[in-house]
Amino acid sequence: MSRHWLSACLLLLGGMAHASCDPAQTAIALDTGHDKQRYGATSARGLPEWQFNHDLVLHLAEHLLALGRRPLVLAPAGEAIPLTERGGRAAAQGASLLLSIHHDSAQPRYLQRWQYGGDERRYSDRFHGFSLFVSERNGHFAESLRFAEQLGTALLAAGLSPTLHHAEPIPGEGRQLLEPRLGLYRFDDLKILHSTPLPAVLLEAGVIVNRDEELLVQTPAFRAEVAQAVATALDRWCQAE
Numbered sequence: 739m740s741r742h743w744l745s746a747c748l749l750l751l752g753g754m755a756h757a758s759c760d761p762a763q764t765a766i767a768l769d770t771g772h773d774k775q776r777y778g779a780t781s782a783r784g785l786p787e788w789q790f791n792h793d794l795v796l797h798l799a800e801h802l803l804a805l806g807r808r809p810l811v812l813a814p815a816g817e818a819i820p821l822t823e824r825g826g827r828a829a830a831q832g833a834s835l836l837l838s839i840h841h842d843s844a845q846p847r848y849l850q851r852w853q854y855g856g857d858e859r860r861y862s863d864r865f866h867g868f869s870l871f872v873s874e875r876n877g878h879f880a881e882s883l884r885f886a887e888q889l890g891t892a893l894l895a896a897g898l899s900p901t902l903h904h905a906e907p908i909p910g911e912g913r914q915l916l917e918p919r920l921g922l923y924r925f926d927d928l929k930i931l932h933s934t935p936l937p938a939v940l941l942e943a944g945v946i947v948n949r950d951e952e953l954l955v956q957t958p959a960f961r962a963e964v965a966q967a968v969a970t971a972l973d974r975w976c977q978a979e
């Protein structure tokens with residue numbers, strides 16, 4: 739069976755599975771990327787990525803609740819829940835969709851040294867912006883893709899821009915860009931995406947090894963823009979085609 743044919747079938751199945759939904763009744767799981775111990779990337783000023791993910795997830799949850807939506811926060815206190823279990827937990831709690839929240843870095847070859855807070859830190863101001871990932875191994879690939887497209891479109895409309903550095907053909911990158919305009923990549927082996935029994939998308943909200951963007955992503959204005967974009971994307975995703 740050709741991969742292309744398989745993809746077409748998955749698209750068809752995913753498309754068939756979707757029916758219109760009421761955004762106010764549709765629980766969206768917000769996965770706090772990484773955990774307190776294995777915290778992911780380190781920012782230009784030495785902060786753990788997990789803290790950025792945690793803070794944004796809480797903001798998203800508050801904002802969505804205020805808009806009458808149903809956010810469901812996964813691993814809010816930095817619990818070390820295996821990636822392969824997170825989606826199952828979300829589904830068991832009634833979620834219809836999973837959004838995994840992360841903040842981005844760059845490959846070691848791009849990192850430079852600087853002094854901050856009396857310590858030597860690593861940074862790269864070369865890249866900035868958001869990116870979105872979907873896995874074709876997810877059982878609801880078409881629905882995942884559709885949510886990612888809506889979220890990318892809403893983030894663009896908010897004035898944010900995508901980063902395309904994950905497509906560079908170098909070790910650690912080389913991801914397939916599905917929609918360059920939206921910073922939307924295919925990354926089949928991301929565990930949180932392919933092991934989730936729900937449509938699932940991973941958002942890298944911004945590049946925290948970038949010294950300016952590290953500050954930007956911590957502002958209430960930025961977090962409010964992302965939250966509004968998630969709400970808009972959910973509404974549009976729920977509209978049946």
Ligand SMILES: [Zn+2]
Nearest residue numbers: 771778840841
């Ligand atoms: Zn991460």
